[in-house]
Amino acid sequence: MSSDEMNVKPLEYQTEDGQMSIVGFWIFLAAEVVLFATLFATYAVLFGRYSDAPVPGNLFEAKSTLVMTLILLTSSFTCGVAVFEMRRGSVKSLLIWLIITLALGLSFLGFEISEFMHYAGEGATLQSSAYWSAFFILAGTHGVHVTFGIGWLMMLLIQLARRGITSVTSRKIFIIGLYWHFLDVVWIFIFTGVYLIGMVV
């Protein structure tokens, strides 16, 4: 950590309200970790209970999974750059990087929806087997989070365009940044634990 980071706190930490909100959001993220842990545990336990439904190894496609992973990874990166630009005080580049993040988030969602529709067409739905129930709940909960994040980000963009960077908006952007990076962390484990392992076993 460089010395200027130690001396001058970024804007979002300068008010007590901002600090407390960020602390509170980290507590929320810990609860989210546990939520996803329960879903991963359910998935792991129900792994292999395919009943008459298709086997995941036949449905998962390495290419589209990799594309989705790279999209989300890039969006996490652009979101990080957005916060970096915010701390430099540049509203314009902050907005640009956030819009890129938003576009990547939307395209990730599009891929996920078309993927789910493809699976449903092949006979793998929420009702098909214990395995597919666990799969759709796990990946779907992540997808719902992404959807929520997209709506949240859109509203923040409007607020940001109107008010510029203040101690309140910077705190909000920092928090949605944490949320977005967290979604990428969850996706890394879905990519590895669900898709890659599903294609190996």
Place this chain on the structure above:
Amino acid sequence: MANRSRNIPIKHIIGFVTSVVLTFVAAWTALRSNLPVMWVIISILVLAVIQAAIQLFLFMHLTERGAGNTPWNMMFHGAVLAAIIVAGSLFTMSFGFM
């Protein structure tokens, strides 16, 4: 305003490039290597943990002082709980009786 002297987000670029490389290494290990399945699973899970750490430390400012020790505290305990929940469920439901 906390203006920085640096203009390029070096931490983010390093984190991004490393993550992309690790993603491809994991995909290659799973799909193209001839390792035994158990070794594949263990190694790609290790790669995932490394990638998660990259997100937390390089992107999420986990060690930043602004919010005190809370971020580190929350993520540490979250990870411990996640490990107990997943490993415990697998132990009781799938492997414990073998």
